[in-house]
Amino acid sequence: xxxxxxxxxxxxxxxxxxxxxxLIILAMALGVAAVVxxxxxxxxxxxxxxxxxxxxxxxxxxxxxxxxxTSGSFLGAVLGQTPRxxxxxxxxxxxxxxxxxxxxxxxxxxxxxxxxxxxxxVTVLGSNADLIPIRxxxxxxxxxxxxxxxxxxxxVLGAKIANEFFPRSQxxxxxxxxGDSRFIVSGVLAAQGESMGFNTDEIVIIPIDYAQAMFNTxxxxxxxxxxxxxxxxxPAKQAILAALKQSHDGEEDITVITQDVILSTFDRILxxxxxxxxxxxxxxxxxxxxxxxxxxLVAVNQRTAEIGLLKAIGATSRDIRRLFFAxxxxxxxxxxxxGFLLGQSxxxxxxxxxxxxxAWAPAWASIAGILVALITGVLxxxxxxxxxxxxxxxKALSKR
Amino acid sequence: MxxxxxxxxxxxxxxxxVHALSDINLHIASGEYVSIMxxxxxxxxxxxxxxxxxxxxxxxxxxxxxxxxTDLPETEQAQIRREKIGFVFQSFHLIPRLTxxxxxxxxxxxxxxxxxxxxxxxNEALQAFELKQRASHRPAELSGGQRQRVAIARATIMRPxxxxxxxxxxxxxxxxxxxxxxxxxxxHHGGTTLIVVTxxxxxxxxxxxxxxxxxxxxxxxxxxxxx
Numbered sequence: 103x104x105x106x107x108x109x110x111x112x113x114x115x116x117x118x119x120x121x122x123x124x125l126i127i128l129a130m131a132l133g134v135a136a137v138v139x140x141x142x143x144x145x146x147x148x149x150x151x152x153x154x155x156x157x158x159x160x161x162x163x164x165x166x167x168x169x170x171x172t173s174g175s176f177l178g179a180v181l182g183q184t185p186r187x188x189x190x191x192x193x194x195x196x197x198x199x200x201x202x203x204x205x206x207x208x209x210x211x212x213x214x215x216x217x218x219x220x221x222x223x224v225t226v227l228g229s230n231a232d233l234i235p236i237r238x239x240x241x242x243x244x245x246x247x248x249x250x251x252x253x254x255x256x257x258v259l260g261a262k263i264a265n266e267f268f269p270r271s272q273x274x275x276x277x278x279x280x281g282d283s284r285f286i287v288s289g290v291l292a293a294q295g296e297s298m299g300f301n302t303d304e305i306v307i308i309p310i311d312y313a314q315a316m317f318n319t320x321x322x323x324x325x326x327x328x329x330x331x332x333x334x335x336x337p338a339k340q341a342i343l344a345a346l347k348q349s350h351d352g353e354e355d356i357t358v359i360t361q362d363v364i365l366s367t368f369d370r371i372l373x374x375x376x377x378x379x380x381x382x383x384x385x386x387x388x389x390x391x392x393x394x395x396x397x398x399l400v401a402v403n404q405r406t407a408e409i410g411l412l413k414a415i416g417a418t419s420r421d422i423r424r425l426f427f428a429x430x431x432x433x434x435x436x437x438x439x440x441g442f443l444l445g446q447s448x449x450x451x452x453x454x455x456x457x458x459x460x461a462w463a464p465a466w467a468s469i470a471g472i473l474v475a476l477i478t479g480v481l482x483x484x485x486x487x488x489x490x491x492x493x494x495x496x497k498a499l500s501k502r
Numbered sequence: 503m504x505x506x507x508x509x510x511x512x513x514x515x516x517x518x519x520v521h522a523l524s525d526i527n528l529h530i531a532s533g534e535y536v537s538i539m540x541x542x543x544x545x546x547x548x549x550x551x552x553x554x555x556x557x558x559x560x561x562x563x564x565x566x567x568x569x570x571x572t573d574l575p576e577t578e579q580a581q582i583r584r585e586k587i588g589f590v591f592q593s594f595h596l597i598p599r600l601t602x603x604x605x606x607x608x609x610x611x612x613x614x615x616x617x618x619x620x621x622x623x624x625n626e627a628l629q630a631f632e633l634k635q636r637a638s639h640r641p642a643e644l645s646g647g648q649r650q651r652v653a654i655a656r657a658t659i660m661r662p663x664x665x666x667x668x669x670x671x672x673x674x675x676x677x678x679x680x681x682x683x684x685x686x687x688x689x690h691h692g693g694t695t696l697i698v699v700t701x702x703x704x705x706x707x708x709x710x711x712x713x714x715x716x717x718x719x720x721x722x723x724x725x726x727x728x729x
Contacts, residue, residue, distance in 0.1 A: 421580075
């Protein structure tokens with residue numbers, strides 16, 4: 103029997119047992135669809151986190167005081183030394199490094215904002231004009247603390263704050279009081295909503311030295327650095343460590359976090375999660391495979407007389423095995439394709455329902471889902487097919 | 503062409519041993535018309551199954567066309583069944599989901615004959631067995647006589663040298679049965695060896711050579727001089 107005839111004959115069989123075939127195909131399809139949709143969800147979550155991170159800034163390095171690593175030397179502890187603070191001088195030093203495009207020192211605090219007969223507690227960021235491009239923030243109107251003139255008593259309001267204090271009038275140029283100091287509103291941030299758990303709509307930004315004076319400190323909370331390109335992130339990190347070690351009397355007492363490290367950690371976690379979810383979905387495929395096995399065994403039983411007849415008119419055991427085998431392949435194949443389409447439309451619906459979630463099933467998941475469906479379908483048929491091939495023709499024919 | 507010597511076949515039914523065939527020696531020449539008669543359990547169907555290579559004897563030699571068949575591997579036996587032997591069964595054994603034409607076509611498909619040639623041969627067979635109008639009907643839509651005609655068309659589509667018929671009229675009324683027998687005898691006139699198993703004496707008497715069996719043994723073996 104030729105391969106084409108085997109495929110055609112078994113295809114006809116699949117079509118003639120319409121309800122039975124549809125049910126198996128549906129079971130297979132749901133398994134594949136589950137793999138596709140769940141991996142789309144997992145990978146979408148991963149992409150979402152990556153997008154969130156790159157919305158904070160690109161080629162970003164964060165310098166923070168203190169050493170996050172355990173070291174063998176406890177000399178510092180013996181001498182009663184604490185890690186040195188990061189200072190504005192440190193920040194300016196880093197700004198001159200060749201790998202650094204721009205830097206923004208950062209202090210965070212809380213203060214009372216008043217003006218236009220209103221009053222509220224706000225989170226205060228002290229920084230310079232480069233904070234905006236580094237953190238990928240946008241201004242709705244006005245300007246930010248102009249370059250090099252950080253001493254100006256200017257303030258930038260978050261979108262929600264501006265709206266609350268000056269709902270009907272232009273915020274730019276208005277006078278406000280923050281703590282004990284007076285400021286002129288120079289700009290309003292565009293509404294961005296929450297990003298990494300930090301709502302930029304409810305902050306105000308003032309020049310760094312005003313912030314330091316207000317919070318009575320000379321140290322910095324963070325220094326944000328933007329490297330010149332992706333390739334120099336690691337050299338920049340080394341240069342920052344070296345420069346600050348030198349200025350801190352040979353003590354390596356700062357930590358530099360690159361965005362890459364955080365990103366790749368999240369990437370790894372979410373990737374593993376996607377794999378786990380895909381694995382769980384794959385179990386449903388194996389269940390579908392067992393269903394195929396069951397149905398094929400029933401088919402062998404139902405068609406005993408037919409198998410006997412095929413043997414009587416000259417079918418070899420191989421022909422019969424291949425006929426049943428091809429039938430299972432058709433069923434799994436149809437199930438896999440239908441499942442793939444179902445999964446893709448499911449992902450599409452996810453994307454429509456949650457536009458910020460890029461729920462695209464990764465190619466590996468779709469391919470793996472289809473392959474697992476085919477393989478389980480085919481494996482599930484090995485036993486029933488060999489049962490059919492082994493049937494005794496005389497007994498098979500006498501059964502009616 | 504068919505040469506059986508010292509063929510035995512036993513079945514185990516629980517702890518009972520049934521001697522379906524014991525020490526059968528039989529020679530059937532090419533072109534003969536043989537009927538095998540006997541009560542049920544006499545071993546006539548087992549004999550037919552062994553001749554048709556559906557069953558293997560426990561001991562003895564079977565030669566078909568001077569070729570020792572008994573020890574051939576399964577695939578080669580299947581090929582001989584395909585090319586030399588045509589079966590006709592009491593219960594027709596048509597595949598219910600295939601049309602009459604597709605049922606007739608099956609042996610050609612199994613032999614790997616290309617579709618264009620299959621088409622021609624199936625059309626010839628449909629013509630010869632007056633099934634042209636019924637070609638695309640499924641077995642359930644056919645009368646008993648038509649079904650058996652489809653089965654005979656299927657049995658002969660490969661132009662076998664032997665037709666083995668096991669109670670071919672058992673499920674048909676008298677008149678239709680006679681028509682079917684006429685068809686089979688027509689094939690015999692064309693040179694095909696015809697072996698019919700039946701317990702119907704009248705039917706068996708139509709053959710030129712009548713073999714009577716009982717308890718797995720050949721009781722009598724008569725040849726009509728007229729044949």
